[in-house]
Amino acid sequence: MRYELYYWxxxxxxxxxxxxxxxxxxAEYVDVARTPRGMKAMTRLMERRAAGQPPFAPPFLxxxxxxxxxxxxxxxxxxPRLGLVSEPEPARLWAHQLQLTIADWVAEAHDTHxxxxxxxxxxxxxxxxxxRAADFxxxxxxxxxxxxxxxxxxxxxxxxxxxxVSYVDLSLFQMIEGLRYAFPRTMAxxxxxxxxxxxxxxxxxxxxxxxxxxxxxRRVRFNEDGIFRHYRELDS
Amino acid sequence: MRYELYYWxxxxxxxxxxxxxxxxxxAEYVDVARTPRGMKAMTRLMERRAAGQPPFAPPFLxxxxxxxxxxxxxxxxxxPRLGLVSEPEPARLWAHQLQLTIADWVAEAHDTHxxxxxxxxxxxxxxxxxxRAADFxxxxxxxxxxxxxxxxxxxxxxxxxxxxVSYVDLSLFQMIEGLRYAFPRTMAxxxxxxxxxxxxxxxxxxxxxxxxxxxxxRRVRFNEDGIFRHYRELDS
Numbered sequence: 001m002r003y004e005l006y007y008w009x010x011x012x013x014x015x016x017x018x019x020x021x022x023x024x025x026x027a028e029y030v031d032v033a034r035t036p037r038g039m040k041a042m043t044r045l046m047e048r049r050a051a052g053q054p055p056f057a058p059p060f061l062x063x064x065x066x067x068x069x070x071x072x073x074x075x076x077x078x079x080p081r082l083g084l085v086s087e088p089e090p091a092r093l094w095a096h097q098l099q100l101t102i103a104d105w106v107a108e109a110h111d112t113h114x115x116x117x118x119x120x121x122x123x124x125x126x127x128x129x130x131x132r133a134a135d136f137x138x139x140x141x142x143x144x145x146x147x148x149x150x151x152x153x154x155x156x157x158x159x160x161x162x163x164x165v166s167y168v169d170l171s172l173f174q175m176i177e178g179l180r181y182a183f184p185r186t187m188a189x190x191x192x193x194x195x196x197x198x199x200x201x202x203x204x205x206x207x208x209x210x211x212x213x214x215x216x217x218r219r220v221r222f223n224e225d226g227i228f229r230h231y232r233e234l235d236s
Numbered sequence: 237m238r239y240e241l242y243y244w245x246x247x248x249x250x251x252x253x254x255x256x257x258x259x260x261x262x263a264e265y266v267d268v269a270r271t272p273r274g275m276k277a278m279t280r281l282m283e284r285r286a287a288g289q290p291p292f293a294p295p296f297l298x299x300x301x302x303x304x305x306x307x308x309x310x311x312x313x314x315x316p317r318l319g320l321v322s323e324p325e326p327a328r329l330w331a332h333q334l335q336l337t338i339a340d341w342v343a344e345a346h347d348t349h350x351x352x353x354x355x356x357x358x359x360x361x362x363x364x365x366x367x368r369a370a371d372f373x374x375x376x377x378x379x380x381x382x383x384x385x386x387x388x389x390x391x392x393x394x395x396x397x398x399x400x401v402s403y404v405d406l407s408l409f410q411m412i413e414g415l416r417y418a419f420p421r422t423m424a425x426x427x428x429x430x431x432x433x434x435x436x437x438x439x440x441x442x443x444x445x446x447x448x449x450x451x452x453x454r455r456v457r458f459n460e461d462g463i464f465r466h467y468r469e470l471d472s
Contacts (some may be wrong), residue, residue, distance in 0.1 A: 007324075052387065052390045052391055054383075054386070054387070054389075055333075056337045056340075056383055060327070066326055066329070068329055068333065070332070070333045070336040070337065072336065073329060073332050073333050073336055076329075076332075077329060090302055091301070093309060093312075093313060095287055096309050096312075097291075097304065097305050097306045097309050100290045100306040100308065100309055101306065104292075104343070106338070107343060111347070111351075115351050115352060115364065115367050116351060116364060116367045116371065117367070117368065117371035117375070119371060119375055120371075125367075128351065128352060128364045131352045131361075131364075132353065135352065135353035135355060135356070139353070139355055144292075146334050147290075147292055149399070150290070151288065151289075151290070154288045155288055159321070170252055178303055199400070206266075228376050
């Protein structure tokens with residue numbers, strides 16, 4: 001199966017969680033919006049009313065005739081097909097539950113710089129952003145990181161699900177990467193308390209296919225248009 | 237199967253989306269935290285480290301040995317078992333995609349009164365709340381409502397998925413209920429433009445089991461501790 005991924009071409013954003021799964025599995029895929037005329041194709045697919053099943057927003061994945069949106073939903077679909085989760089239903093539901101928790105975390109990371117409205121610039125909501133980011137740093141990041149650390153500790157295994165890497169591990173890697181970029185001082189303080197999560201991050205980064213991807217031009221650089229943005233004033 | 241639902245006893249919140257599905261299906265279930273010593277049972281289950289699969293937050297559902305958290309994940313599991321979605325994978329993924337879009341909408345509804353931090357009182361973030369609510373009313377509610385309206389229009393059917401009611405229809409009903417409570421003026425203005433969504437809401441409310449549930453003491457009243465809160469100043 002040759003997958004088509006549709007996502008904004010200039011940011012990692014939510015699409016990156018899907019890219020990491022496709023890359024780790026060595027799947028055949030096209031990052032459509034990054035090809036010539038790809039943005040047009042993406043817009044067309046979103047507006048195609050006839051289909052009756054329009055995505056609310058990117059990312060979405062075309063797999064044969066299926067068009068699947070919502071990051072966690074895409075990963076739920078891809079997981080067993082890419083060998084990135086075990087087949088039995090309980091395992092798939094547990095992985096999905098963790099992925100949905102990461103999705104909540106991602107939304108909160110985004111809202112640190114856009115607490116008022118996505119339709120306004122960061123500069124128009126800076127005061128609120130400072131307050132929201134302070135709460136995110138002191139309460140939310142420790143709560144989420146602590147949650148995953150606790151699971152890794154109780155499992156005692158190399159990865160979140162079991163001995164094999166799953167798409168949830170890739171997503172936790174990406175969260176840590178993003179938080180390091182956006183909140184380097186906060187993460188420098190918190191990482192020592194979450195050694196298992198940091199080890200998992202390193203283990204994922206060292207996987208041959210992922211290491212290759214991360215150093216390739218296919219990996220978009222972090223930047224201040226994405227979900228994880230570095231604004232010094234939000235990390236003090 | 238006798239299901240056990242775990243959720244905060246004094247609010248509708250996210251648990252309500254699960255309650256509606258269980259009620260519509262006439263499923264046997266216990267709303268555990270609303271029984272004597274139920275809150276203790278809920279806390280114990282969340283802290284039980286041995287299980288290795290702790291929920292991050294309520295709601296969660298106990299189904300035999302399975303403990304499933306994340307509202308949309310619970311509904312994904314229950315859907316086919318309660319006859320509230322068709323069995324084939326494409327239908328289940330499409331329903332889930334819509335449910336995840338509703339989950340995003342719910343989070344945004346919550347953040348209108350808590351744009352800075354869940355750990356602070358509304359009164360401590362009132363100015364930011366006014367601004368966020370203004371954007372929610374003018375941009376976000378029309379965008380989400382318009383999305384579902386467009387699907388209903390293109391389908392031309394009584395319900396979102398097909399001719400039979402699905403858990404997504406129940407959730408859209410609940411969104412409209414919640415928004416009417418929290419933002420009555422906004423909804424009075426918007427409803428005429430979204431006739432199919434309003435009709436779907438009424439169709440769901442008139443279903444015998446749901447009508448019975450909605451007028452029973454099992455339905456918690458909307459209040460200012462929940463996700464949908466009525467603050468006059470946020471609806472002007």
